[in-house]
Amino acid sequence: MTINKNCIIRLSRYKNALYRLKNLGFVKVFSDNLADAVGVLPSQVRKDFSLFGLTGNRRGGYNIDELIESLGNILGKDKVHEVIVVGAGNIGTALMNYKGFEQEGINLVACFDIDPAKQKKASGMPVFPLEELKDFVKQRSVRIGIIAVPDIAAQQVLDIMISAGIKGILNFAPIRLRGPEDLVVNNINVELELENVIYFVNALRKTRGK
Amino acid sequence: MTINKNCIIRLSRYKNALYRLKNLGFVKVFSDNLADAVGVLPSQVRKDFSLFGLTGNRRGGYNIDELIESLGNILGKDKVHEVIVVGAGNIGTALMNYKGFEQEGINLVACFDIDPAKQKKASGMPVFPLEELKDFVKQRSVRIGIIAVPDIAAQQVLDIMISAGIKGILNFAPIRLRGPEDLVVNNINVELELENVIYFVNALRKTRGK
Numbered sequence: 001m002t003i004n005k006n007c008i009i010r011l012s013r014y015k016n017a018l019y020r021l022k023n024l025g026f027v028k029v030f031s032d033n034l035a036d037a038v039g040v041l042p043s044q045v046r047k048d049f050s051l052f053g054l055t056g057n058r059r060g061g062y063n064i065d066e067l068i069e070s071l072g073n074i075l076g077k078d079k080v081h082e083v084i085v086v087g088a089g090n091i092g093t094a095l096m097n098y099k100g101f102e103q104e105g106i107n108l109v110a111c112f113d114i115d116p117a118k119q120k121k122a123s124g125m126p127v128f129p130l131e132e133l134k135d136f137v138k139q140r141s142v143r144i145g146i147i148a149v150p151d152i153a154a155q156q157v158l159d160i161m162i163s164a165g166i167k168g169i170l171n172f173a174p175i176r177l178r179g180p181e182d183l184v185v186n187n188i189n190v191e192l193e194l195e196n197v198i199y200f201v202n203a204l205r206k207t208r209g210k
Numbered sequence: 211m212t213i214n215k216n217c218i219i220r221l222s223r224y225k226n227a228l229y230r231l232k233n234l235g236f237v238k239v240f241s242d243n244l245a246d247a248v249g250v251l252p253s254q255v256r257k258d259f260s261l262f263g264l265t266g267n268r269r270g271g272y273n274i275d276e277l278i279e280s281l282g283n284i285l286g287k288d289k290v291h292e293v294i295v296v297g298a299g300n301i302g303t304a305l306m307n308y309k310g311f312e313q314e315g316i317n318l319v320a321c322f323d324i325d326p327a328k329q330k331k332a333s334g335m336p337v338f339p340l341e342e343l344k345d346f347v348k349q350r351s352v353r354i355g356i357i358a359v360p361d362i363a364a365q366q367v368l369d370i371m372i373s374a375g376i377k378g379i380l381n382f383a384p385i386r387l388r389g390p391e392d393l394v395v396n397n398i399n400v401e402l403e404l405e406n407v408i409y410f411v412n413a414l415r416k417t418r419g420k
Contacts, residue, residue, distance in 0.1 A: 039386045146404070196219055
């Protein structure tokens, strides 16, 4: 069974939609409800669920609490994952201030930065010198890290993180990172996504001759 | 000719890679250089470029300055695009403080928030009450907006933005937004991407029985 990235992204989306439906008072859901909330076909929902042995009942649907728990187990939500951040700039600071990770079992434990000024203005979370990253990561066996440094520093930061034992990266630097084959890297590039929106808005306008 | 999102994303990546190569002193580049920098096959680079009539010379490669200019024209970089932000929380503030948009021809002109406290702590950029969004957007003919509000507020904010004339959205709220068919929406979901990294790191570890 090969599970691809898009499938896992959908599972996360189902889980988030389930939280919202639960907050609305739902006790059961049907694949149609989830499909609608996430923007896929109901058959896709059933296919994704059957891949992981999640079964509902065509008439009664899925029990929300059970489904949330099962998805949580699949996605590794049953335990807390420690994550470090490198770069205490705009993005790093926003992430450190964000309160929503904890409920997802994600614990941002420390931030690292080369800039002594940024090391001082810790906002609720410790910001350590970059040289301390390796010992910290090794000691606590942290496996996941976020790169929020400028593009010119990103590869060097990644190399340090890998040598410390980091296995998965969420990368905000607008550059293609190079690492070993078993390194998991997801990229978020805000400028690129915004440029993309602008391009398609302009393209649609031109199509209509406005 | 249909241009898809991935193709435009690649063009943006080529452009960013070209800036970096230019900073390194390059005057000419080959499709192989760009392919390497972006992580695609050289044939993909040539295919993307030929779609837009960009031609190089197999021996001499592409002239970097000409290529940057051409890509800029295609991506609408020849003019400045005004963008508004809704939500002056962690993400909104990070975006407002970010200095890199301007060089990309993206001008974040204003932020809107329902919270009077956030309206006060404007950090270099004006933060207006949400009620003023509609007039502002209409008056300045802004077409692009960023949604950086909590998920429960996102759809309502989107409806206001659409009624004001916004045609393209970069959405940070972890929810599927509903709008007219010609609305361009790109989503960035930090939690989802991080969860995804965690899932695959764990999955790889299990595969190896560690």
